[in-house]
Amino acid sequence: MVSLVPSLTEAVAVSAPGALVGATDWCSHPAGLDVVRVGGTKNPDVRRIVALTPDLVIANEEENREPDLTALRQAGIEILVIEVRDLPGAFLELARVIGACGLRGRPRWLDEAEEVWLDPPCPSVRLRAAVPIWRRPWMVLGRDTFAGDLLARLGVDNAYADHAERYPRVPADELRAARLDLVVLPDEPYRFTREDGPEEFPGVPCALVGGRHLTWYGPSLAQAPRALAGALRAAVR
Template identity: 40%
Template sequence: MSLVPSATETLTAWGVEPVACTRFCERPDLLHVGGTKNPDIDAIAGLAPDLVVVDREENRREDAEALTAVGLELVVLDVRSLDRLHDELSVLAEAVGVSAPDPVADSYPSLGLRAFVPIWRRPWMTIGGDTFGSSMLRRLGVENVFADATDDYPTLELDAAAALAPDVVLVPSEPYVFTDEHLDELASIARPVRVDGQDLFWWGARTADALDRLHRSLRDAAG
């Protein structure tokens, strides 16, 4: 069972079908057992899975402890950067009895861009440097202008983003759905460029192709 959308997608790509997942995993054909932050512990225990996959950032400690308390075995991942991805996926692969995946490419031609990445509105939020999304940008030669933020997901005023003079505003398709009117608002900071939020923030089987897709779309933005 997987309580992590990225892990659900990855397991499926490996030919391993979870018995259930969260409602955020985009698998309407599978049984849902709540969300990533509010899983139904009783429902999960009733299914008696061999393993439950959780992630330190995606899921809450108290839910992991509750699952352990009812006797379930957890695979606890901590995917916070591309540098850790291969090792974490190897842990998952070993747990489900499949071959470890190949690591993603070490480098890409640097895009030489400075970017602001809004992920929420009211309040405005962005990503700090110690996040998977920021590590994806670094691999592509894109500097996150909030990389030095002390919080992983800081709140901010748009004036603060403008003061950092980004070259582009990368507008992901999730977790927040930004409208064209929102893009007009963000255009006061820098040119907005829509990107696939799953490619930027989801890790796992998609990552190698996601990096290629992001590089192509941002290369066009870089001119």
């Protein structure tokens, strides 16, 4: 099996050790994963993947490009493409991926993740936030995003949830004028830090959060509610 999605790489590697023969250069978890690296999510080495003769390639309709998946299909390789827009959808798709690994039962981390999200920690007052994912140009989370759904379950409403685009470009001056209670800055795909991001939003609390907890669907979901809620509380104290 080859995974072209970092969060799914972690899910498979933890649940079915030895099932993976290849993963992208961005697949950083679990630590020490010993598989053939096949390039990036947007530019995988199709020839290298084909040479591995995997029985299945796992992909995501958003992270991976259709021309690459088409080339793999034309080479006779089966592709499992998942689509995730919210937390329930993530759990359903994770179950599909785990099933494709040939496991008879569910991994413990998946049960734990579903349990902790039944009653996630929330503030007493809901907060209105923007969630930049890039700068120069500034891009934010828009409609129908997995990360936006996670934040909503933690009491944070995405100010751009009704935008026509899923990842709209928004000028910095518009963000500063949006009457936000909070700005949520993940460390991926753009690596926001305290020296690169919060200075653009004077007077607005900024929560620096781990992108793995905000955007990955896999074993990290079991720790995500506490990790994200802690970062949000620290920002608005």
